[in-house]
Amino acid sequence: DAGVTQSPTHLIKTRGQQVTLRCSPKSGHDTVSWYQQALGQGPQFIFQYYEEEERQRGNFPDRFSGHQFPNYSSELNVNALWLGDSALYLCASSLAGVEDTQYFGPGTRLTVL
Amino acid sequence: QKEVEQNSGPLSVPEGAIASLNCTYSDRGSQSFFWYRQYSGKSPELIMFIYSNGDKEDGRFTAQLNKASQYVSLLIRDSQPSDSATYLCAGLDRGSTLGRLYFGRGTQLTVWP
Numbered sequence: 001d002a003g004v005t006q007s008p009t010h011l012i013k014t015r016g017q018q019v020t021l022r023c024s025p026k027s028g029h030d031t032v033s034w035y036q037q038a039l040g041q042g043p044q045f046i047f048q049y050y051e052e053e054e055r056q057r058g059n060f061p062d063r064f065s066g067h068q069f070p071n072y073s074s075e076l077n078v079n080a081l082w083l084g085d086s087a088l089y090l091c092a093s094s095l096a097g098v099e100d101t102q103y104f105g106p107g108t109r110l111t112v113l
Numbered sequence: 114q115k116e117v118e119q120n121s122g123p124l125s126v127p128e129g130a131i132a133s134l135n136c137t138y139s140d141r142g143s144q145s146f147f148w149y150r151q152y153s154g155k156s157p158e159l160i161m162f163i164y165s166n167g168d169k170e171d172g173r174f175t176a177q178l179n180k181a182s183q184y185v186s187l188l189i190r191d192s193q194p195s196d197s198a199t200y201l202c203a204g205l206d207r208g209s210t211l212g213r214l215y216f217g218r219g220t221q222l223t224v225w226p
Contacts, residue, residue, distance in 0.1 A: 031211060033213060033214075035214075040218070041218055042117075042201055042203075042216030042217050042218045042219055043157065043201075043214070043216050044216075045213045045214065045215065048211060048213055050211055055211050056208050056211060056213050058213070088156070090156055090157070092214075094212075096210065096211055097210055100145050100162070100205055100207075100212050101147070101159060101162055102147075102159075102214060103159060104149075104156045104157045104158070104159075105156060106155070106156050107155075107156040
């Protein structure tokens with residue numbers, strides 16, 4: 001049973017650049033949620049995708065955008081990167097209407113220089 | 114703004130002892146709570162979830178929920194050095210049929226041999 005996968009594992013970017021992170025949900029899951037975890041903090045909810053639409057959004061600027069594909073995989077895009085975007089980006093998958101539990105992928109460590 | 118408060122620790126216990134981790138939450142409407150374990154540099158790993166008042170046991174772990182006091186706890190019996198990690202408490206904010214997690218900052222646990 002394939003768990004949640006994310007790519008890349010690590011990424012280094014410079015200020016002003018754009019980045020795309022990818023996530024494939026656990027087998028059988030249809031909902032993908034993205035979280036940002038800064039060092040020493042708990043994860044913060046960015047947004048959530050279900051049926052290829054953004055369903056909920058946390059307190060993040062429009063520089064953060066996403067997409068979900070028909071196979072339930074998802075992308076997180078961040079434009080105009082700044083130093084404060086350096087964090088661990090986590091993808092979590094779940095099954096809408098059946099199970100509340102969210103399972104996390106290994107994360108992508110983004111460093112902005 | 115839904116919040117979870119956790120004592121950041123560090124909490125230090127000897128091997129074989131009981132470790133007690135606690136959190137309080139602000140949203141009386143939240144019904145579901147989760148404990149995740151996070152090793153340094155890794156992503157959160159689900160340990161337990163609890164929906165009902167009272168205790169829920171799974172092996173060496175017991176989760177407790179008191180909705181009247183808005184209090185959640187995790188007990189780890191027979192603590193092992195491999196339990197040394199940060200423990201994240203999360204509530205589920207169910208805005209619609211989909212839920213999003215809101216986390217505390219985590220409690221760092223060290224189990225010494």
